[in-house]
Amino acid sequence: MLEIINLNFMKKGFLAIGVSLLVVISVGFWLFNSSVSLKSVDLLQLLIIVLLIGFGVFFGIKRLRSAKRGEPVEDELSKKQLQKASSISYYFSLYWWVFLLYIKDKVVLDTEELIGMGVIGMGVLLVLSWIILRFKGIRNE
Amino acid sequence: MNNRIKEYRVKFNLTQDELAKMVNVRRETIVFLEKNKYNPSLKLAYEIAKVFNTTIEDVFIFE
Numbered sequence: 001m002l003e004i005i006n007l008n009f010m011k012k013g014f015l016a017i018g019v020s021l022l023v024v025i026s027v028g029f030w031l032f033n034s035s036v037s038l039k040s041v042d043l044l045q046l047l048i049i050v051l052l053i054g055f056g057v058f059f060g061i062k063r064l065r066s067a068k069r070g071e072p073v074e075d076e077l078s079k080k081q082l083q084k085a086s087s088i089s090y091y092f093s094l095y096w097w098v099f100l101l102y103i104k105d106k107v108v109l110d111t112e113e114l115i116g117m118g119v120i121g122m123g124v125l126l127v128l129s130w131i132i133l134r135f136k137g138i139r140n141e
Numbered sequence: 142m143n144n145r146i147k148e149y150r151v152k153f154n155l156t157q158d159e160l161a162k163m164v165n166v167r168r169e170t171i172v173f174l175e176k177n178k179y180n181p182s183l184k185l186a187y188e189i190a191k192v193f194n195t196t197i198e199d200v201f202i203f204e
Contacts (some may be wrong), residue, residue, distance in 0.1 A: 075167050
């Protein structure tokens with residue numbers, strides 16, 4: 001039973017890694033082939049996207065390693081870590097959106113840029129919350 | 142909440158990996174438990190106590 005579940009998780013892990021790599025390759029091709037000159041803000045956004053994708057790949061590889069070792073790829077601790085990280089990042093992302101709405105009138109920003117910054121910020125907050133929880137642990141709940 | 146998992150694990154001559162497989166969790170969870178960075182569910186606490194042939198209150202110390 002555990003092997004079947006692990007096999008499904010392994011497939012998901014491979015899929016996540018495959019999709020992430022496809023995104024990276026596509027972005028790479030687009031960058032090299034496009035004649036559009038990138039601003040430093042665009043490059044910063046791109047760097048953050050690459051870091052987020054890197055985190056996704058790391059997560060996928062971690063799952064695959066667990067599956068290969070014959071241990072469950074998800075257990076109560078990993079689920080709790082993800083749930084808690086999601087709830088913390090959701091809470092802080094509300095303030096992030098409020099901040100973006102506040103600066104929208106002060107700085108010239110396209111709608112696409114604003115939404116992009118919001119989504120990327122949410123991703124960064126999720127990753128940061130997860131990393132902090134990994135170091136801090138989850139106690140007295 | 143403190144626990145005596147490491148003490149019992151050494152007594153039973155088990156590695157973290159072996160204990161993790163016996164209670165069906167990841168090794169990382171055992172690491173977190175031994176470092177007191179995580180309070181387990183009642184089910185996991187029961188499973189761990191069962192491996193060591195003892196009671197939950199003997200392994201987990203409520204303060």
